[in-house]
Amino acid sequence: MDIRKVDIAIIGAGSAGLTAYNAALKHSDNLVLIEGDVYGTTCARVGCMPSKLLIAAADSAHEAARSGLFGIQVGNVVVDGGQVLDRVRRERDAFVGAVLTAMETIPAAHKLWGRARFLAPGRLAVGENLQVEAERIVIATGSSPSIPDMFKDLGDRLLVNDSLFELPSLPASIAVFGAGPLGLELGQALSRLGVRVRMFGRGGSLGGIADEEIRSYAERCFNEEFYLDTRSEVTAVSLTDEGVSVTFKHREKGQVTETFEYVLAATGRSPNLGDLHLADNSGLTLDDKGIPVTDPSTLQCGDSPVFLVGDANSHAPVLHEAANEGRIAGGNAGRYPDLASVERQVPFAVVFSSPQIVTVGVPVARLSATERQPYVTGSSCFENQGRSKVIGKNRGILKVYAESGSGIFVGAEMFGPDAEHIGHLLAWAAQQRLTVPAMLAMPFYHPVVEEGVRSALKDLNSKLKKVSVAVNECLECGPGA
Numbered sequence: 001m002d003i004r005k006v007d008i009a010i011i012g013a014g015s016a017g018l019t020a021y022n023a024a025l026k027h028s029d030n031l032v033l034i035e036g037d038v039y040g041t042t043c044a045r046v047g048c049m050p051s052k053l054l055i056a057a058a059d060s061a062h063e064a065a066r067s068g069l070f071g072i073q074v075g076n077v078v079v080d081g082g083q084v085l086d087r088v089r090r091e092r093d094a095f096v097g098a099v100l101t102a103m104e105t106i107p108a109a110h111k112l113w114g115r116a117r118f119l120a121p122g123r124l125a126v127g128e129n130l131q132v133e134a135e136r137i138v139i140a141t142g143s144s145p146s147i148p149d150m151f152k153d154l155g156d157r158l159l160v161n162d163s164l165f166e167l168p169s170l171p172a173s174i175a176v177f178g179a180g181p182l183g184l185e186l187g188q189a190l191s192r193l194g195v196r197v198r199m200f201g202r203g204g205s206l207g208g209i210a211d212e213e214i215r216s217y218a219e220r221c222f223n224e225e226f227y228l229d230t231r232s233e234v235t236a237v238s239l240t241d242e243g244v245s246v247t248f249k250h251r252e253k254g255q256v257t258e259t260f261e262y263v264l265a266a267t268g269r270s271p272n273l274g275d276l277h278l279a280d281n282s283g284l285t286l287d288d289k290g291i292p293v294t295d296p297s298t299l300q301c302g303d304s305p306v307f308l309v310g311d312a313n314s315h316a317p318v319l320h321e322a323a324n325e326g327r328i329a330g331g332n333a334g335r336y337p338d339l340a341s342v343e344r345q346v347p348f349a350v351v352f353s354s355p356q357i358v359t360v361g362v363p364v365a366r367l368s369a370t371e372r373q374p375y376v377t378g379s380s381c382f383e384n385q386g387r388s389k390v391i392g393k394n395r396g397i398l399k400v401y402a403e404s405g406s407g408i409f410v411g412a413e414m415f416g417p418d419a420e421h422i423g424h425l426l427a428w429a430a431q432q433r434l435t436v437p438a439m440l441a442m443p444f445y446h447p448v449v450e451e452g453v454r455s456a457l458k459d460l461n462s463k464l465k466k467v468s469v470a471v472n473e474c475l476e477c478g479p480g481a
């Protein structure tokens with residue numbers, strides 16, 4: 001058994017591990033980046049990028065199909081499923097290729113290939129023939145799909161995000177389980193590409209939307225395109241000669257059994273910590289889910305020289321947070337025991353459904369009535385919003401939140417047009433701790449969707465000042481603002 005002694009070992013060469021490596025490299029040249037599978041990152045290979053490529057194709061089909069709204073007839077829209085997936089893979093491979101090229105710039109001495117596990121605090125096995133003794137360790141092992149037991153006999157009729165993009169062509173039908181970001185994005189895209197989709201959710205949750213009014217509005221909108229039940233009752237799922245039969249309580253028809261070519265499990269992801277032998281060998285304190293207790297401002301696990309980042313800690317399983325956490329932890333692993341405590345960015349998530357869903361900052365709608373007292377809510381609806389009507393995307397609701405005394409803007413939830421861009425403006429304003437009057441003093445061009453943000457902020461401002469303003473009849477603004 002070979003033994004390698006290093007200052008820092010980083011487990012996992014995904015987005016979080018790579019930024020941790022770059023940050024740690026500023027402090028030590030005696031470090032290793034350990035990867036147990038293929039290089040390329042989840043984001044580029046099977047996550048953010050291929051999913052957005054599929055959505056881009058779906059949006060294109062949808063725009064062509066709805067062009068009649070503008071008096072433009074394009075005839076029958078034909079989707080070539082093989083070509084759609086070919087483009088997804090081709091472009092995806094280019095993104096992966098860029099990561100692989102970046103990997104080549106990392107010296108061979110810094111790269112180890114093999115699955116890592118703890119043998120003792122500060123000691124790792126990598127594969128079967130190597131031990132690494134590391135003064136400090138960053139765990140950046142990502143997450144994997146959680147598959148409910150009821151799908152265990154479905155064989156290759158069960159898809160997850162990893163396998164979906166490898167299909168030779170689009171399926172005729174698919175039952176999507178889970179109405180989180182993943183299920184919504186992929187399910188709606190498949191539906192817009194002509195696949196018969198039924199989506200089965202659980203417990204009323206939908207794309208992480210906390211506000212009940214926005215959630216039920218969104219559920220109604222999605223149901224205009226495909227069957228979605230966020231409180232589904234599925235009683236049986238079984239493999240048949242034709243595919244997979246699903247027995248469920250249909251909202252209108254009662255109990256029905258339908259057959260689908262595939263099932264897509266979009267039922268959440270679990271941290272990849274199971275292989276690491278944390279409970280027995282790491283000496284770390286674990287929470288009730290087996291995840292090391294971690295300080296979000298330093299990413300340190302307890303008072304140990306171990307740091308936990310990215311999807312592996314479940315804190316904020318999105319790309320920019322994985323990269324942020326890698327940076328914080330890599331730097332701290334480098335300067336241990338002198339840790340830097342970093343104020344985290346404002347929470348921010350986008351679901352690339354259509355309309356998109358955005359959540360920013362304090363999840364006020366998730367708070368209890370008592371906890372909610374210090375906050376004030378303003379809202380606007382996009383159905384009569386000028387620019388949204390012009391482009392035929394006048395669906396959606398925005399809610400904005402502020403602290404009642406200070407008037408500081410603390411967050412928002414939106415289901416509506418251009419939400420990915422509006423979400424950024426709102427996230428930046430929340431992180432800057434701008435007050436609502438300061439936000440209203442910013443320029444708003446006309447006619448733009450952002451005028452809908454101004455309407456919500458005006459509503460919020462009037463509630464902060466406890467005066468009533470007819471925000472939708474604002475005569476100072478342009479028509480439809």
Ligand SMILES: Cc1cc2nc3c(=O)[nH]c(=O)nc-3n(C[C@H](O)[C@H](O)[C@H](O)COP(=O)(O)OP(=O)(O)OC[C@H]3O[C@@H](n4cnc5c(N)ncnc54)[C@H](O)[C@@H]3O)c2cc1C
Nearest residue numbers: 012014015016036042047048116141142310311317318319
């Ligand atoms: C379908 C889908 C769409 C998504 N879309 C978006 C999006 O639009 N926007 C967004 O912000 N986020 C999105 N995400 C989430 C985003 O992809 C993740 O938050 C991010 O990729 C996590 O990065 P990571 O470094 O933590 O994990 P990963 O990139 O998964 O890296 C973990 C690495 O650790 C390795 N590893 C695991 N265990 C071991 C071990 N024992 N030894 C050695 N190596 C090990 C793995 O092989 C892997 O390479 C999406 C996710 C999915 C699944």
Ligand SMILES: NC(=O)c1ccc[n+]([C@@H]2O[C@H](COP(=O)([O-])OP(=O)(O)OC[C@H]3O[C@@H](n4cnc5c(N)ncnc54)[C@H](O)[C@@H]3O)[C@@H](O)[C@H]2O)c1
Nearest residue numbers: 148178179180181182200201202205266267268317350351
């Ligand atoms: N745009 C984005 O940022 C984006 C897009 C896709 C995925 N992601 C990330 O990928 C990860 C996985 O996404 P996700 O949507 O799978 O996770 P999720 O945990 O957000 O949602 C999973 C949903 O599945 C439901 N569910 C669980 N078991 C079920 C069952 N048996 N039947 C029906 N529903 C069931 C849950 O109640 C939940 O609503 C998340 O961390 C997410 O942040 C992000």
